[in-house]
Amino acid sequence: MKVLVTGAAGFIGFHTARKLLARGDVVIGLDNLNDYYDVALKEARLRQIEGHENFHFVRASLEDAEAIGELFLTHKPERVINLAAQAGVRYSLENPHAYIDANIVGFINILEGCRHHAVEHLVYASSSSVYGANTLMPFSVHQNVDHPLSLYAATKKSNELMAHTYAHLYGLPVTGLRFFTVYGPWGRPDMSLFLFTRKILAGEPIDVFNNGHHSRDFTYVDDIVEGVVRTLDRVAQPNPNWSSDAPDPATSNAPYRLYNIGNNNPVELMYFISCIEKAAGREAEKNFLPLQPGDVPKTYADVEALTEAVGFRPRTPIEQGIQNFVKWYRDFYGV
Numbered sequence: 001m002k003v004l005v006t007g008a009a010g011f012i013g014f015h016t017a018r019k020l021l022a023r024g025d026v027v028i029g030l031d032n033l034n035d036y037y038d039v040a041l042k043e044a045r046l047r048q049i050e051g052h053e054n055f056h057f058v059r060a061s062l063e064d065a066e067a068i069g070e071l072f073l074t075h076k077p078e079r080v081i082n083l084a085a086q087a088g089v090r091y092s093l094e095n096p097h098a099y100i101d102a103n104i105v106g107f108i109n110i111l112e113g114c115r116h117h118a119v120e121h122l123v124y125a126s127s128s129s130v131y132g133a134n135t136l137m138p139f140s141v142h143q144n145v146d147h148p149l150s151l152y153a154a155t156k157k158s159n160e161l162m163a164h165t166y167a168h169l170y171g172l173p174v175t176g177l178r179f180f181t182v183y184g185p186w187g188r189p190d191m192s193l194f195l196f197t198r199k200i201l202a203g204e205p206i207d208v209f210n211n212g213h214h215s216r217d218f219t220y221v222d223d224i225v226e227g228v229v230r231t232l233d234r235v236a237q238p239n240p241n242w243s244s245d246a247p248d249p250a251t252s253n254a255p256y257r258l259y260n261i262g263n264n265n266p267v268e269l270m271y272f273i274s275c276i277e278k279a280a281g282r283e284a285e286k287n288f289l290p291l292q293p294g295d296v297p298k299t300y301a302d303v304e305a306l307t308e309a310v311g312f313r314p315r316t317p318i319e320q321g322i323q324n325f326v327k328w329y330r331d332f333y334g335v
């Protein structure tokens with residue numbers, strides 16, 4: 001298959017592109033290599049895949065309608081995985097426009113490209129943050145998610161709504177994936193595992209938000225990618241049992257599906273930190289701080305819909321995943 005992977009220099013996009021290449025697909029990788037975090041890390045990820053004969057890289061921004069139109073015309077991808085986005089909850093408080101540009105304007109350009117070039121299936125990243133103010137655990141795709149707590153979450157929920165209209169109007173099969181706190185080798189420098197590891201190894205204190213009372217359904221990147229590729233292969237179909245009298249939010253009478261991809265096993269922040277300390281061989285000095293605006297105290301994924309559809313659920317234990325990350329970090333940065 002010829003697959004367009006947007007955000008191919010990003011954490012999840014790079015791992016996804018690598019997996020598709022390994023199984024023989026042709027990958028068109030798009031990324032604008034922006035400086036939201038260290039560009040050298042994005043370039044280093046790209047170097048891992050750039051030499052592959054089936055990989056073609058296009059440097060462009062999602063919000064550049066002309067460039068995206070040109071890309072679809074030139075490369076004619078059969079399927080699309082949209083992972084490029086402005087990520088991060090806290091950054092959305094200071095830079096709201098970046099989220100509208102990449103996640104809203106950018107996403108409409110992807111939808112239009114898919115529509116006009118008869119793409120067989122669009123799979124796109126949503127986020128556990130869409131559960132916002134919900135407290136009924138575990139979070140299920142069958143719940144209502146109309147109370148986002150950050151603009152980032154609102155843009156991801158908007159993507160789900162926009163995708164539904166294209167599934168309804170043009171019969172474009174669309175699958176939205178709500179990822180739960182993804183971690184692992186080549187991870188993002190703005191996320192807690194990377195920040196904590198760097199500081200612990202440097203002997204610097206770490207900031208522990210919500211006084212350590214957070215818990216997160218941390219999900220290992222290989223499990224996320226397995227879920228992405230399996231859902232890519234299973235083209236979204238209309239749900240024959242969908243009823244407008246009692247509308248299931250996760251399906252439709254249009255070819256529209258939503259899945260959580262999470263570990264189904266929330267981990268307390270203090271235990272998470274103790275695993276990093278163990279892997280790093282050092283104890284952290286901790287600065288306890290209050291809950292940050294926009295943050296939610298707990299996430300916990302119900303993955304029944306995913307398991308039923310593609311016969312897979314994430315399974316990497318947190319201890320193993322953290323060990324893999326710390327090993328990668330030490331090798332990559334020579335610490």
Ligand SMILES: NC(=O)c1ccc[n+]([C@@H]2O[C@H](COP(=O)([O-])OP(=O)(O)OC[C@H]3O[C@@H](n4cnc5c(N)ncnc54)[C@H](O)[C@@H]3O)[C@@H](O)[C@H]2O)c1
Nearest residue numbers: 007009010011012032034061062084085102125179181182
């Ligand atoms: N990592 C997580 O825990 C997590 C959780 C939930 C959802 N997600 C979503 O998964 C997707 C991938 O996340 P990630 O962790 O790999 O993030 P990332 O920031 O590492 O990757 C995103 C990539 O997209 C590129 N990009 C950003 N805006 C762009 C634009 N306008 N045009 C072209 N390229 C652009 C960036 O340069 C980056 O390389 C995102 O949509 C994110 O919102 C991630």
